[in-house]
Amino acid sequence: MIKGLLYLQGASFIKAQHQWKEIAIVTNGLCGSACSLIATKLQFAEGATVFTYGGVPGKPMDSSAFAGGNVETYSAFWPQVFYAAIIGDILYGPDTAIGARLRTSGANRKDYANTLLLPMPTTAIATFNFNMMFAKEFGAEALPREFYNIPGHKNYNEWHQTSTKDSTWAGLKTLYVKIADEDWAAVRTGPGQTAEVSYTCAAVPPTEPFVREWDFDVYYKPFIFFALCCCCCCCFGFWYACWKMCCAPRSRPGVGLPHAPVVGMEMRTAS
Numbered sequence: 310m311i312k313g314l315l316y317l318q319g320a321s322f323i324k325a326q327h328q329w330k331e332i333a334i335v336t337n338g339l340c341g342s343a344c345s346l347i348a349t350k351l352q353f354a355e356g357a358t359v360f361t362y363g364g365v366p367g368k369p370m371d372s373s374a375f376a377g378g379n380v381e382t383y384s385a386f387w388p389q390v391f392y393a394a395i396i397g398d399i400l401y402g403p404d405t406a407i408g409a410r411l412r413t414s415g416a417n418r419k420d421y422a423n424t425l426l427l428p429m430p431t432t433a434i435a436t437f438n439f440n441m442m443f444a445k446e447f448g449a450e451a452l453p454r455e456f457y458n459i460p461g462h463k464n465y466n467e468w469h470q471t472s473t474k475d476s477t478w479a480g481l482k483t484l485y486v487k488i489a490d491e492d493w494a495a496v497r498t499g500p501g502q503t504a505e506v507s508y509t510c511a512a513v514p515p516t517e518p519f520v521r522e523w524d525f526d527v528y529y530k531p532f533i534f535f536a537l538c539c540c541c542c543c544c545f546g547f548w549y550a551c552w553k554m555c556c557a558p559r560s561r562p563g564v565g566l567p568h569a570p571v572v573g574m575e576m577r578t579a580s
Contacts, residue, residue, distance in 0.1 A: 329514055331493045333358045335485070336461070337469070338370050342380070345373030346442055349454060352461075353446040356514035358493040359461035362484060363468045369460035376442040376454035383435040387426040394425050462496050 334348050334357050349372070351357035364370030394407065403412055410420040429435065441453035465487070469480040 328516060330516055331358065331514055332356070333360060333488060333493055334372070334461075335360045335362070335488060336372050337361065337363045337471075338372065339374050340372060341374040341376070342378055342438075345376040345454065348372050349376070349444055349459065352459075353444065354512055356497070356512045358463075358497040360463050360465070360488050360491075360496075361461035362465040364464060366466055369458060370464060371458045372461045373454075373459075375438055377438040378440040378442075380436055380438045383429065383437065386437075387428060390426045462499075463491070 332351065332355070334351060336344070336348060336359070338361060340348055348357075348359060352359050352372070359372050361370055361372055398405070398408055398411060402408060407424055410424045441455060443451065444454050447454075447457070465484060467480070467484060469477070469484065471477050471481065
């Protein structure tokens with residue numbers, strides 16, 4: 310409804326898309342899932358300048374941590390797979406590839422340790438994900454995004470602990486001021502962080518407004534107006550029905566005007 314009202318006022322979301330002079334992304338390398346998708350897409354398709362902070366000094370740091378979905382915790386995942394493998398072995402018997410690794414010579418070689426998921430040997434906590442993300446800007450034969458180390462255009466050797474507490478944002482404020490003072494275009498098109506990373510952005514910011522070859526707004530606005538009218542009528546009708554049923558005054562029995570005699574009616578009594 311809000312989008313329809315803006316259309317009636319002459320605003321167009323389509324024409325407002327993809328137009329900015331400069332846009333920047335700041336990440337500490339923990340950007341994952343949809344965040345990784347947005348950062349990578351803006352960097353290689355929409356001319357964004359990527360700034361990172363932290364990491365290992367002297368080594369390029371990827372702008373994202375993982376690029377995919379369905380994050381699983383290993384401590385909760387491995388028992389389910391372990392029990393599923395045992396149940397499957399019971400159902401299908403020893404004459405399978407897994408059954409051979411769990412018995413006789415395979416058991417003597419401890420192949421079961423390489424076949425079944427087992428708990429972590431330490432108290433370390435690990436997570437993983439599947440449903441990998443692919444970036445078409447890397448080519449049709451490219452590996453998933455997670456297989457590439459794609460550093461930002463500039464990295465700050467600063468390490469800031471962030472949480473929901475207000476005190477942790479003091480360091481980030483100074484970092485934001487530094488980034489705001491940077492010449493983003495020069496950072497994006499200049500040399501990379503190290504000799505191994507000297508690429509530039511694959512695109513420049515789209516400063517011109519996006520215009521479709523065929524604008525259907527002239528056909529869309531009457532439909533929005535008709536839909537809004539129908540919606541208002543339905544809402545008013547529903548409100549009026551509820552008011553009549555719940556809030557309208559009702560007459561009580563025995564109270565009101567006396568009944569007037571009916572003309573043309575004759576009262577008869579039984580003999």
